[in-house]
Amino acid sequence: xxxxxxxxxxxxxxxxxxxxxxxxxxxxxxxxxxxxxxxxxxxxxxxxxxxxxxxxxxxxxxxxxxxxxxxxxxxxxxxxxxxxxxxxxxxxxxxxxxxxxxxxxxxxxxxxxxxxxxxxxxxxxxxxxxxxxxxxxxxxxxxxxxxxxxxxxxxxxxxxxxxxxxxxxxxxxxxxxxxxxxxxxxxxxxxxxxxxxxxxxxxxxxxxxxxxxxxxxxxxxxxxxxxxxxxxxxxxxxxxxxxxxxxxxxxxxxxxxxxxxxxxxxxxxxxxxxxxxxxxxxxxxxxxxxxxxxxxxxxxxxxxxxxxxxxxxx
Amino acid sequence: xxxxxxxxxxxxxxxxxxxxxxxxxxxxxxxxxxxxxxxxxxxxxxxxxxxxxxxxxxxxxxxxxxxxxxxxxxxxxxxxxxxxxxxxxxxxxxxxxxxxxxxxxxxxxxxxxxxxxxxxxxxxxxxxxxxxxxxxxxxxxxxxxxxxxxxxxxxxxxxxxxxxxxxxxxxxxxxxxxxxxxxxxxxxxxxxxxxxxxxxxxxxxxxxxxxxxxxxxxxxxxxxxxxxxxxxxxxxxxxxxxxxxxxxxxxxxxxxxxxxxxxxxxxxxxxxxx
Numbered sequence: 038x039x040x041x042x043x044x045x046x047x048x049x050x051x052x053x054x055x056x057x058x059x060x061x062x063x064x065x066x067x068x069x070x071x072x073x074x075x076x077x078x079x080x081x082x083x084x085x086x087x088x089x090x091x092x093x094x095x096x097x098x099x100x101x102x103x104x105x106x107x108x109x110x111x112x113x114x115x116x117x118x119x120x121x122x123x124x125x126x127x128x129x130x131x132x133x134x135x136x137x138x139x140x141x142x143x144x145x146x147x148x149x150x151x152x153x154x155x156x157x158x159x160x161x162x163x164x165x166x167x168x169x170x171x172x173x174x175x176x177x178x179x180x181x182x183x184x185x186x187x188x189x190x191x192x193x194x195x196x197x198x199x200x201x202x203x204x205x206x207x208x209x210x211x212x213x214x215x216x217x218x219x220x221x222x223x224x225x226x227x228x229x230x231x232x233x234x235x236x237x238x239x240x241x242x243x244x245x246x247x248x249x250x251x252x253x254x255x256x257x258x259x260x261x262x263x264x265x266x267x268x269x270x271x272x273x274x275x276x277x278x279x280x281x282x283x284x285x286x287x288x289x290x291x292x293x294x295x296x297x298x299x300x301x302x303x304x305x306x307x308x309x310x311x312x313x314x315x316x317x318x319x320x321x322x323x324x325x326x327x328x329x330x331x332x333x334x335x336x337x338x339x340x341x342x343x344x345x346x347x348x349x350x351x
Numbered sequence: 352x353x354x355x356x357x358x359x360x361x362x363x364x365x366x367x368x369x370x371x372x373x374x375x376x377x378x379x380x381x382x383x384x385x386x387x388x389x390x391x392x393x394x395x396x397x398x399x400x401x402x403x404x405x406x407x408x409x410x411x412x413x414x415x416x417x418x419x420x421x422x423x424x425x426x427x428x429x430x431x432x433x434x435x436x437x438x439x440x441x442x443x444x445x446x447x448x449x450x451x452x453x454x455x456x457x458x459x460x461x462x463x464x465x466x467x468x469x470x471x472x473x474x475x476x477x478x479x480x481x482x483x484x485x486x487x488x489x490x491x492x493x494x495x496x497x498x499x500x501x502x503x504x505x506x507x508x509x510x511x512x513x514x515x516x517x518x519x520x521x522x523x524x525x526x527x528x529x530x531x532x533x534x535x536x537x538x539x540x541x542x543x544x545x546x547x548x549x550x551x552x553x554x555x556x557x558x559x560x561x562x563x564x565x566x567x568x569x570x571x572x573x574x575x576x577x578x579x580x581x582x583x584x585x586x587x588x589x590x591x592x593x594x595x596x597x598x599x600x601x602x603x604x605x606x607x608x609x610x611x612x613x614x615x616x617x618x619x620x621x622x623x624x625x
Contacts, residue, residue: 177611180567182566292478
């Protein structure tokens, strides 16, 4: 319990630092948001008035606290370009990106854990060597290129899905998930390769340790040792790695959404960046950072459950 | 000397990973270096009569939707990608090593604050971090280079910090301390040479990640601006012609794959060297 409290406090500190960094980064950019909002033809009085209204005359730190507390209450400010609340712009897009990230995450776990175990079990065998080479190649393919290839092969040649034929989750949930299958594969491919490589190495390392020999000497067969003893220990570093992957997958989804024409978070993020619509960019960045930080906390807690030894020496 | 060379070559020949890595990397580097002096066509020269041609003797990778020679553009683009990746790793490794070494060696409040900031940066995947920095600095290849460089600092800083922490309590550091070695000399002459193996392998991995990140970002359109080519940008332009002219899309994509693959095979080979 003490451990969890400590982790939560450290998470809150990280969150505050993140928000501070994001806010400061966007407030040192040259350019006046009031001018941006009103256009260059606005009169100086109007600009001054708007500046006052938007609270731009206050010191940075005051503005930061105002923004941060509002953010915690779910108020993400207003878009400069569209003058609508940011939360309305992004909230219905988040499920799309998140669903895709979670689907690729599940795919990674389902495929890579059995693969990692099998390759480690038959270390040096034909299957192991083939998988290792394929892994190296897959890791070298950027996800957006595999996305393009997948669109071409499965979308255009085999016609298993219609490229660009995205269905919203509110209209047809099954169709929505169905459309996301291939994009998720594109996101997951390199991650699967990495996880297999990692798990394989971890199992092989654990199998060399003394407790494995003891387990064998007590009359266990290979499978018994592997599943009851080795795997428990071998999975620990992999869990940390998977936690980091979830963050990567959300970022990976941003690129893949562009490839498959999915109207998720990515399109808003990119247009807001090129339009310099900072409240929107800030909100999206903070949203993703929060997801990542909370995931890390969950990973830490799961870690602790899997391996009670962790944290005792601290 | 000659014997040694022969020995190295023999060793390379024996390891398939090393062998493949050397061959692929040499091909890619050759393409980049030759591209500095000679390209079959001007990469920005358009030709209305030769749009979207497939592979032929005249255009070995075909032409794009504006009739530009894809091979010349790939030569130019791989140079851009390579240089940005190199610069990114240089900035990341240099700053990361400096920060990691100082925080690891001195510890204390400075370490605590820096590590918090680095944790915060870690909360962003590097491609996202680079996007944020690009949105602050604006788009363009120099901005992209610095954005990616900054985004790569945290991982290097963490690795170096961990290694320095490990070395700090070793006997040789203690004995150097007893001899009155200054802190600067201690860090740069005594500790850093001992972690160069770890650093070298993280630089190779970092380079690959930088190539992939650059390609991803320029695919999103924040890298080098048209008409100049970057491999990622070419792919995003080529995507809609995938069905009619597959060569336009496949060639730049394959070059990215080969560039990364070459270095990852090399890394794997170096790891197995002993």
